[in-house]
């Protein structure tokens with residue numbers, strides 16, 4: 001299954017720092033990122049008495065100056081009224097503190113994302129501890145690789161201005177009214193702990209952040225902070241909720257790539273994409289007992305540099321935790337402290353495929 005059938009209604013992508021109107025009152029603003037993924041899409045929602053900003057861009061490079069130009073030229077004489085961050089990653093929250101202080105306006109986020117941001121922003125090199133080391137050892141890192149990570153640990157605060165010191169909580173099923181339009185909060189999980197998407201039924205528009213992106217797949221990672229987490233299960237479950245709750249023909253405004261239609265097709269593709277990885281991993285653990293590091297080529301065909309290795313391993317472990325916790329992979333620890341995996345029944349994933357994933361701890365959504 002592919003997602004070749006997605007429709008991209010806006011051929012003219014704005015240049016960095018430039019805006020484009022999606023519909024009256026909803027503007028698309030693109031900002032640069034200093035990495036392989038070289039941009040983020042931010043959105044501005046017009047209210048009667050000001051503008052709501054959805055996601056902020058990163059706190060390095062020209063983004064701040066580009067914001068100043070937007071303020072001077074594109075706000076039609078109205079102030080910024082509020083700032084929303086969909087989730088805790090630096091490109092989404094990097095300038096939230098700066099924007100909120102500059103305009104003295106409230107900051108909106110879900111609770112788990114706000115507190116995650118607070119924790120990440122306080123991590124320093126000295127917080128690299130024995131648990132971080134143990135997590136990496138279990139994944140199959142060499143001593144030399146562990147030392148390299150230790151040296152670069154705690155980089156989050158380089159890309160994020162001091163955070164807003166107070167927030168207003170977004171809650172799944174709650175809503176914001178902006179210029180008489182209701183935007184409902186729909187929480188997705190897996191990429192980050194409590195990612196807020198916003199859906200406006202009157203416009204049939206979904207602001208999807210990193211929860212649904214049309215061309216790239218969002219990272220689903222287990223991190224050292226919670227080594228037995230099962231974010232892939234939450235990701236599957238979130239996608240099924242989105243299929244139930246949101247219309248197939250919604251216009252999706254994602255944080256990366258470009259706006260698209262074909263939400264259900266994309267959600268189904270993403271479920272299949274990860275189910276394919278589960279099957280491939282189980283197969284690879286039939287005749288051997290590999291470590292997560294040894295399993296990376298099963299999921300990632302390209303060569304991975306140090307920057308991508310952590311994310312790739314995190315995603316590999318997310319799949320392994322899912323299979324292990326569903327009783328499909330046995331896990332042992334070898335004499336070097338590495339986790340090794342063995343398939344218990346490789347036909348199980350095939351048989352469980354396309355089953356509904358059990359509910360996780362998400363409360364039922366009130367629509």
Ligand SMILES: [Zn+2]
Nearest residue numbers: 087089191210
């Ligand atoms: Zn993200």
